[in-house]
Amino acid sequence: MKLQLAIDLLDQVEAAKLAQEVEEYIDIVEIGTPIVINEGLSAVEHMSKSVNNTQVLADLKIMDAAGYEVSQAIKFGADIVTILGVAEDASIKSAIEEAHKHGKELLVDMIAVQNLEQRAAELDKMGADYIAVHTGYDLQAEGVSPLESLRTVKSVISNSKVAVAGGIKPDTIETVAAEKPDLIIVGGGIANADDPKAAAKKCREIVDAHA
Amino acid sequence: MKLQLAIDLLDQVEAAKLAQEVEEYIDIVEIGTPIVINEGLSAVEHMSKSVNNTQVLADLKIMDAAGYEVSQAIKFGADIVTILGVAEDASIKSAIEEAHKHGKELLVDMIAVQNLEQRAAELDKMGADYIAVHTGYDLQAEGVSPLESLRTVKSVISNSKVAVAGGIKPDTIETVAAEKPDLIIVGGGIANADDPKAAAKKCREIVDAHA
Numbered sequence: 001m002k003l004q005l006a007i008d009l010l011d012q013v014e015a016a017k018l019a020q021e022v023e024e025y026i027d028i029v030e031i032g033t034p035i036v037i038n039e040g041l042s043a044v045e046h047m048s049k050s051v052n053n054t055q056v057l058a059d060l061k062i063m064d065a066a067g068y069e070v071s072q073a074i075k076f077g078a079d080i081v082t083i084l085g086v087a088e089d090a091s092i093k094s095a096i097e098e099a100h101k102h103g104k105e106l107l108v109d110m111i112a113v114q115n116l117e118q119r120a121a122e123l124d125k126m127g128a129d130y131i132a133v134h135t136g137y138d139l140q141a142e143g144v145s146p147l148e149s150l151r152t153v154k155s156v157i158s159n160s161k162v163a164v165a166g167g168i169k170p171d172t173i174e175t176v177a178a179e180k181p182d183l184i185i186v187g188g189g190i191a192n193a194d195d196p197k198a199a200a201k202k203c204r205e206i207v208d209a210h211a
Numbered sequence: 212m213k214l215q216l217a218i219d220l221l222d223q224v225e226a227a228k229l230a231q232e233v234e235e236y237i238d239i240v241e242i243g244t245p246i247v248i249n250e251g252l253s254a255v256e257h258m259s260k261s262v263n264n265t266q267v268l269a270d271l272k273i274m275d276a277a278g279y280e281v282s283q284a285i286k287f288g289a290d291i292v293t294i295l296g297v298a299e300d301a302s303i304k305s306a307i308e309e310a311h312k313h314g315k316e317l318l319v320d321m322i323a324v325q326n327l328e329q330r331a332a333e334l335d336k337m338g339a340d341y342i343a344v345h346t347g348y349d350l351q352a353e354g355v356s357p358l359e360s361l362r363t364v365k366s367v368i369s370n371s372k373v374a375v376a377g378g379i380k381p382d383t384i385e386t387v388a389a390e391k392p393d394l395i396i397v398g399g400g401i402a403n404a405d406d407p408k409a410a411a412k413k414c415r416e417i418v419d420a421h422a
Binding site for chain 2: 039072091136139141
């Protein structure tokens with residue numbers, strides 16, 4: 001089971017510093033969509049030059065021009081790139097093809113997917129590396145949790161890895177880890193903690209205990 | 212009927228130069244998603260400082276953290292911001308609220324929306340300023356056109372304006388304009404033309420002839 005730190009609300013310099021501080025406890029560091037929108041792919045490049053053995057995920061949430069966007073993210077140092085599960089099949093397929101051509105991975109973000117079971121099965125067949133159930137900020141505010149969706153996706157896929165994201169914190173990661181996803185994504189639970197290093201260490205220990 | 216130039220594949224300096232060259236013929240200039248991903252919102256800022264009476268649209272294709280993303284785009288000079296029609300209602304509503312708070316507009320991009328008629332009616336009720344039928348690059352490659360979708364959306368909305376995008380060129384804009392949308396979006400048809408100014412002029416004349 002892998003642990004990913006998602007960084008959404010810092011600038012690229014602060015994001016890289018945070019990643020270095022907690023690097024020993026995480027497998028993947030994510031440059032979140034808000035940073036990409038604010039600063040562009042230079043934030044991904046800066047992160048990839050700032051970490052050592054940690055993979056870098058570029059949360060582009062691609063919707064169109066998928067092959068081009070994946071190639072750009074990889075050019076700037078991304079190991080994993082995200083596309084939206086609601087995107088057209090043609091976009092998903094060209095994103096997967098482009099990522100694999102470079103030996104990189106594609107994560108499909110299932111945010112706002114309505115027919116979760118059917119779509120996960122389709123994406124699994126298309127060759128998605130990760131399928132991520134994700135309760136976004138705007139639905140977290142309404143009290144929605146991604147746990148039930150995680151079970152649904154796990155039950156229908158056979159090749160893809162399953163990731164889970166959405167408001168997971170050191171205090172709540174235990175119940176998520178108990179479901180044995182392949183990847184748990186923690187954002188503010190580490191990034192906004194008083195002691196990010198201690199929060200990352202706690203998450204790592206719980207993830208490892210369930211691995 | 213308004214005319215928008217979408218710029219996707221230039222850097223921010225070249226994009227601003229192109230906008231200045233054709234400014235007399237267009238109402239809105241779009242910083243496309245690929246530029247936002249490559250360079251961030253500084254591209255929107257540079258464009259807004261480079262044009263005079265032309266509105267600037269930031270094609271963020273927002274999917275989450277909608278209020279925050281709209282406020283950021285406006286801070287960097289956007290007059291119109293885009294969100295995806297497939298986003299959750301909570302996201303759409305907070306995006307509309309944030310845009311209107313600043314006297315700006317929201318365009319909902321219907322790319323990959325499956326239940327077009329129902330969703331357009333919902334977005335019209337939520338107060339979307341523009342509803343844009345959009346055949347993306349990845350489906351244009353399969354020969355899909357947005358005209359039928361334009362008729363569908365026009366038939367169900369009563370308050371929103373209707374926009375149309377997807378492979379429209381000086382040679383094909385006539386049939387689109389004949390459908391009388393409120394906004395026609397042309398990208399490569401102007402940006403990649405041998406003479407962008409002549410292409411923009413031709414588009415403007417056809418748009419005005421149908422206004």
